[in-house]
Amino acid sequence: MEITLTHYLVLSTFLFSIGLIGVMRRKNLLMLFFATEILLNSVNIAFAAISHYYGDLTGQMFAFFVIAIAASEVAVGLGLLIIWFKRTNNIDLDAMTSMRG
């Protein structure tokens, strides 16, 4: 029984859909951030798998850049979240209606 590229792609899809379910059902912004981390990680698995099965290092390179982007996203997002919590004392998405969107 050999593990093929398809196995990894199916796993990546499954984890991606778990993350998407999280993005859609969460109202709390902190939990929404957790779900986006899941999305980024599932795509990283697909990149690494394709990189391995085609003997090409480009996939791993892109996975590195995805990790760098995730790290900076967390830094900026958490800073904004802390300011928002200091001002309004909650981080619910439904309460963010100051722009009347």
Next chain:
Amino acid sequence: MFEAIAFYLFAFLTALMFGITVMTNQALYALTALAAGMIFISAFFFLLGADFLGAVQIIVYTGAVMALYAFGMMFFDTTRELKEKNSSSLIVFGLSGFAALMIVIIFVSPIVSNNIVASFPSYENVGNAQEVGMVLFTKYLVPFEVAAVMLLVAMISGIVLAGKKMDRSLTQMSEEEIQEMRESDKKVVL
């Protein structure tokens, strides 16, 4: 055989951990489960021969990002039960499955065309970390530097955003001073 066992074991564990992250109502459980899931994902990278990526995954995600979340959560009221809207889970699951299918098509459609040539083929008799270094510091040098600048910008913005009112040291103030500061803060409309 060993690879298959490891793959299915870690696939199950990762899915379980991420499921807990998505479904639980406690922020602390979600954070812990997410950190565990990140570690299990690095196992896939080791299985795929991407040793350096696996190490970076553990260091950056579990070491840096999760620690950042943990410290950030001190600012929030995390013990409170979170209320989530549970409108029509059928739509949520349907849309999630559809979007995930789209991702598969995006990844697979170049593969099935069967004329892929590796643009940076793996080197012979060289470890993974060395390979990564060779490609990263030749072909991907400019994106690497841009990513470094982006991380610097993110660090500065994080300090500027979260570091407001950190010029006053709460540990060296007396109780009266802190009380007074709180009173004056309430009057000021931010």
